[in-house]
Amino acid sequence: MTINIGSIAPVAPAAPAVTEAQRPKRSPGTLPVSLATIIAIIAAWSLASAYGLVSPLFLPSPLIVLKAIYSVAVNGFVDSTLAQHTLASLLRIFAALAAALVIGIPAGLAIGTSRIGKGILDPIVEFLRPLPPLAYLPLIIIWIGIGEASKITVIALAMLPPIILSTAAGVKSAPADFINAARSFGATRLQILVQVILPSAIPSILTGTRIALGAGWSTLVAAELVAASRGLGFMIQSAAQFLVTDIVIAGIIVIAVIAFLFEILARLLERWFVPWAAHR
Amino acid sequence: MSVLSLQSVSLAFPADRDSRETRLVLDGVTLHLASDEFIAVIGRSGSGKTSLLNLAAGFLKPTSGRVSVDGADITGPAADRAVVFQDDALYPWLNARDNVAFPLKLRGIAKGERRLRADELLAKVGLENAGSKNIWELSGGMRQRVGIARALASEPRFLLLDEPLGALDALTRTRLQQFLLKVWSESKTGALLITHSIEEAMLLATRVVVLAPNPGRIIADIPASFGRQLLGGKSLQDIKDSPEYRRLHDGLTGLIHADSEEEAA
Numbered sequence: 001m002t003i004n005i006g007s008i009a010p011v012a013p014a015a016p017a018v019t020e021a022q023r024p025k026r027s028p029g030t031l032p033v034s035l036a037t038i039i040a041i042i043a044a045w046s047l048a049s050a051y052g053l054v055s056p057l058f059l060p061s062p063l064i065v066l067k068a069i070y071s072v073a074v075n076g077f078v079d080s081t082l083a084q085h086t087l088a089s090l091l092r093i094f095a096a097l098a099a100a101l102v103i104g105i106p107a108g109l110a111i112g113t114s115r116i117g118k119g120i121l122d123p124i125v126e127f128l129r130p131l132p133p134l135a136y137l138p139l140i141i142i143w144i145g146i147g148e149a150s151k152i153t154v155i156a157l158a159m160l161p162p163i164i165l166s167t168a169a170g171v172k173s174a175p176a177d178f179i180n181a182a183r184s185f186g187a188t189r190l191q192i193l194v195q196v197i198l199p200s201a202i203p204s205i206l207t208g209t210r211i212a213l214g215a216g217w218s219t220l221v222a223a224e225l226v227a228a229s230r231g232l233g234f235m236i237q238s239a240a241q242f243l244v245t246d247i248v249i250a251g252i253i254v255i256a257v258i259a260f261l262f263e264i265l266a267r268l269l270e271r272w273f274v275p276w277a278a279h280r
Numbered sequence: 281m282s283v284l285s286l287q288s289v290s291l292a293f294p295a296d297r298d299s300r301e302t303r304l305v306l307d308g309v310t311l312h313l314a315s316d317e318f319i320a321v322i323g324r325s326g327s328g329k330t331s332l333l334n335l336a337a338g339f340l341k342p343t344s345g346r347v348s349v350d351g352a353d354i355t356g357p358a359a360d361r362a363v364v365f366q367d368d369a370l371y372p373w374l375n376a377r378d379n380v381a382f383p384l385k386l387r388g389i390a391k392g393e394r395r396l397r398a399d400e401l402l403a404k405v406g407l408e409n410a411g412s413k414n415i416w417e418l419s420g421g422m423r424q425r426v427g428i429a430r431a432l433a434s435e436p437r438f439l440l441l442d443e444p445l446g447a448l449d450a451l452t453r454t455r456l457q458q459f460l461l462k463v464w465s466e467s468k469t470g471a472l473l474i475t476h477s478i479e480e481a482m483l484l485a486t487r488v489v490v491l492a493p494n495p496g497r498i499i500a501d502i503p504a505s506f507g508r509q510l511l512g513g514k515s516l517q518d519i520k521d522s523p524e525y526r527r528l529h530d531g532l533t534g535l536i537h538a539d540s541e542e543e544a545a
């Protein structure tokens with residue numbers, strides 16, 4: 001027996017031991033590979049432009065893009081600095097997020113807790129959800145003009161479905177015992193909603209907010225391509241019209257970095273606000 | 281003195297999802313729980329014990345029969361009947377103290393006083409130092425004690441306990457049984473304890489009720505005094521060695537066993 005176990009030991013028992021040891025550290029296994037991939041892409045990009053494989057008009061070298069980022073940051077482009085473009089975009093995102101949360105969470109609670117609420121809101125959400133926001137942007141511009149309000153509205157509309165649906169899903173995930181316990185202590189319906197169902201739904205709402213930020217961010221850039229005088233999407237669009245490819249790529253990189261930072265921020269918020277979600 | 285009564289209570293559930301047929305889960309159950317009594321309900325899995333407790337709590341409405349407190353039909357769950365759940369059902373977003381204070385918060389009691397009363401109750405269940413601990417940092421036994429403290433905070437006339445000690449190891453379970461007995465004797469509430477353990481039922485209850493399955497019905501309702509003996513200082517071993525304990529234990533085992541053979545036949 002012992003001989004048998006000994007002979008397979010190097011293979012079989014080693015595998016679970018490794019995964020067990022790595023689990024708490026959140027998969028460090030992929031990080032070096034991902035870094036290597038990024039470095040390889042930048043290297044390929046550098047080589048392609050250094051050896052003139054691609055015209056600099058289409059693909060400027062990483063160094064030129066870096067310089068473009070610096071130049072936009074210091075001197076600006078089309079009347080605004082990089083910080084101003086970024087701030088304009090971020091303000092729109094956060095205004096839209098605030099509106100979407102204020103409307104979406106109560107709507108999700110209504111869908112999750114009331115038959116009538118679900119009956120009324122389900123068709124609206126299901127109509128809105130599959131629509132690409134740019135399809136209704138022109139209509140919204142006709143309705144409320146080309147100013148900030150129309151952009152914020154479109155972004156908020158893009159953010160609403162994930163927030164509503166995740167809130168409703170969170171409501172359904174509230175354990176029956178949690179609600180029954182409160183009822184046996186004499187809680188009113190409103191107390192149950194606010195003190196039991198809403199806290200139960202918060203992990204799900206945060207996940208929905210993360211998805212909403214992603215949807216909002218892509219809608220934002222697209223909306224700014226159509227109608228804006230400041231913002232990252234507008235900056236890219238203007239640069240493209242003048243074939244200033246380095247600024248186009250600079251804008252794309254800034255957008256990617258901000259989206260990445262959103263993701264990290266969302267995860268930090270999750271760990272901060274709902275540390276218990278990991279222990280359910 | 282209050283009395284929680286189930287009178288000729290029957291309960292039917294839909295037999296399966298889309299049929300109109302129903303399956304009788306409880307049939308003509310009559311049970312009166314006075315607020316100085318400790319009733320333990322035993323019976324095999326699926327005999328309708330949880331359903332019985334859910335009816336008493338007001339989570340379920342009987343298909344026929346009456347559930348009342350002091351003669352007045354209940355309309356649903358209320359603060360006079362606090363429930364302790366098998367899976368503790370503590371709120372993970374609140375620490376231990378705030379969980380205990382939760383029923384007080386529902387009643388609009390001010391924060392300072394809530395805290396004071398919650399700490400008193402935590403001390404009563406032997407957790408004076410665990411107030412600011414997160415729920416997931418507590419052991420199973422500690423959680424059940426927090427759950428019991430939370431139910432007591434509601435100052436109920438009746439405590440309804442659905443296998444609160446079922447998931448604990450034997451040693452913790454024995455300790456918590458004695459603890460539960462002490463809490464009950466000091467709190468002057470009626471207790472309805474659902475349990476799988478004949479021994480637990482006998483050691484705690486003033487009455488042991490046996491539920492037979494398919495459909496659930498009461499086949500025995502037997503007074504017991506071992507809890508009082510324990511409280512009076514008699515040792516656990518002496519009680520278990522006594523002939524009357526052995527006789528009742530054998531009797532109850534026979535009842536549940538006979539019932540399962542009838543099932544198999």
Ligand SMILES: Nc1ncnc2c1ncn2[C@@H]1O[C@H](COP(=O)(O)OP(=O)(O)OP(=O)(O)O)[C@@H](O)[C@H]1O
Pocket residue numbers: 293294305323324325326327328329330331332
């Ligand atoms: N919501 C429900 N819908 C349909 N059938 C149900 C429902 N709840 C319980 N039942 C059925 O009623 C019967 C009694 O269930 P109950 O949970 O009361 O038993 P129990 O004695 O508490 O069992 P256990 O000891 O396993 O907890 C079971 O056969 C169960 O399948």
Ligand SMILES: [Mg+2]
Pocket residue numbers: 329330331
């Ligand atoms: Mg049960």
